Amino acid sequence: MPDNDNPDANNGRQLQVSRVSIKIPPFWRKNVGLWFTQVESQFITSNITNETTKFHYVLAAIESEILDEVSDFVINPPATEVYTKFKQKLIEQFSDSEARKIKKLFTELELGDKRPSTLLREMKQLAGSQLTDEFLRSLFLQRMP
Structure with missing residues (x-):
């Protein structure tokens, strides 16, 4: 098992994980599907693919009044596909039938x-x-x- 803190264990290289910063636009209640298109464009350009990371970026970007309407999901998120299911929940909640x-x-x-x-x-x-x-x-x- 390689020692990531030991440069000799990695042929003189240290492994690093870089933090990615993205700017998610304000939540657009009028057209949630289009808003998610913008958000996912940010994820693609920043090479963010992890469901949990996507979920937390979206969660952090949404105003409290919106989160209040989906608080059951936010408090008890599912164990798998958390971003995909959160996206579906928001679209269902705020899109016209x-x-x-x-x-x-x-x-x-x-x-x-x-x-x-x-x-x-x-x-x-x-x-x-x-x-x-x-x-x-x-x-x-x-x-x-």
Whole structure:
């Protein structure tokens, strides 16, 4: 068994573990999935692959009001896949249901001061794969002045 503190045991080299520092953006309650995309980009560029390390970075970055809503998970995290399960929990907790997205698409989404392309993008996000492109196009055209 090599002695990591003894340079002679490692052919004159000392083994070192470097601490990685990343900056996780503020939690984005409006689009948790997109927020996790940003966070995971940080993990990739910093070469962080360990589930426990990812979990603790995310946990440290989330405001107390958000953590309060998932406190059961935070207090008793699972033994395996802790980051993956925490990610699923946050997405489930803060994402709109499919029914809510469709309701929002039909009743709340308007052009207002937005560009038509912005409205179309929002409509596509809300519709997901629930509506055909032709139906979505028709709905979009109805919203145009």
